[in-house]
Amino acid sequence: MKIVVLKFGGTSVGSIGRVKNVAKIIIRFLKKRYKVIVVSSAMAGETNKLVKLTKQISNNFISSEYDQVVASGEQVSCSLIAGKLNDQGYLSRSWLGWQIPIFTQGKYSHSRIVSINKKNIIKFLRAGGVPIIAGFQGVNSENRITTIGRGGSDATAIMLAKFFKAEKCIIYTDVDGVYTTDPRVVPRAKKIEKISYEEMLEMASLGAKVMQPHSIQDARLNRIDIEVRSSFKNVSGSLITKRKNVSTKKNIIRGVSFSKNDSKLTLVGVKDRPGVAAAIFEPLFRNSINVDMVVQNISSNEKETDLTFTIKNDDLIKTEKLIKKNKKIKFNNIIIDEKVSKVSIVGVGMITTPGVTYRMFNALAKKNINILVISTSEIKISVLVDRKNLKKAVDVLHKEFKLDY
Ligand code: ADP
Ligand code: ASP
Ligand code: MG
Helix, strand or coil: CCEEEEEECCHHHCCHHHHHHHHHHHHHHHHCCCEEEEEECCCCCHHHHHHHHHHHHCCCCCHHHHHHHHCCHHHHHHHHHHHHHHHCCCCEEEECHHHCCEEEECCCCCCEEEEECCHHHHHHHHCCCEEEEECCEEECCCCCEEECCCCCHHHHHHHHHHHCCCCEEEEEECCCCCECCCCCCCCCCCECCEEEHHHHHHHHHCCCCCCCHHHHHHHHHHCCCEEEEECCCCCCCEEEECHHHCCCCCCCCCEEEEEEEEEEEEEEEEECCCCHHHHHHHHHHHCCCCCCCEEECCCCCCCEEEEEEEEEHHHHHHHHHHHHCCCCCCCCEEEEEEEEEEEEEECHHHHCCCCHHHHHHHHHHHCCCCCCEEEEECCEEEEEEEHHHHHHHHHHHHHHCCCCC
């Protein structure tokens, strides 16, 4: 069987007109004799609305019921697509995660797909049907509905492509590919024809919302090529693939990513002793708070030190509470800045090219942008800046590394 997995994001199914358009795209593949497996997100804005409902009940809404609520948006979009295909004379039906089942493991809201029962879907494909599968959800060993992280329909599509050995996996979205940076923020951003899994994973983890980071990990592990393209216009998109398929000749840096919603906390005058950093971060880890950049200053008197770290704004209230009630640590005061942003440059080319760090810092300095915290890995350099400087920083780095259109 020549199978293709087509995933449609929220905006692509955001209205009845758009659902009809999705049906047209599916029919194009059926006419080319593909067996089509469709994955759909909820209609644009629906999942956010559901999250809000739970918040109106409680900020600590019980996690198992939270997943049950937020997974419900996909039920509507999938059935609308199946309904439209039926209306056009095609055999189609929708499937929720538990009906297949798509099995997941891990915590609610952050589960991961581990296996998919293929039997009924294969039978349906053989009978000429088009299965429309709810993205973002699965079921765990306790038979409860789970979700796999915001933007998780991307990962559902990749895992379906893996289990069904699909020839193609296409992510249809509201931009026509992966760009050198968010094209809605920098109109001079260029479409990237091919990008390696490693670069895409860094770009996505550092804020490029176009693909969910876990989905790229899954694709990389299973060597699944992903095509990202627009559901609105029929133009070529971007290919996410193995590093050896991608040339690094043209650009040292593949793209610039950024996140808007970071907070920086500094604990001033922390009593310095072995194990103090672990004592600070343990309760945060236990509460699933992701600590990102960390800097510990060298203590000048060998008794006290300052420790700075960043988290997402959403976690700020919880983090502040946990730090203040932590009896295992002593410090003089805590300084919080909730208006910071992280800007990162990403590219495998930097491994073999000296001077990239200097060029980045120099370009920012020329624009009078102060760097608050720095972190690096083999293929990325991130800096934390005041949020008011974010756009300027992205612009200048995009230009410095010759990414402008
Ligand atoms: P979907 O609902 O289809 O999953 P998302 O909103 O999750 O779509 O992702 C698409 C959005 O990602 C685009 O509208 C764009 O603004 C944003 N984006 C951020 N960084 C990038 C990038 N480097 N390339 C393309 N799009 C990006
Ligand atoms: N509907 C879910 C979300 O908004 C999943 C997805 O869009 O991929 O996060
Ligand atoms: Mg998405």
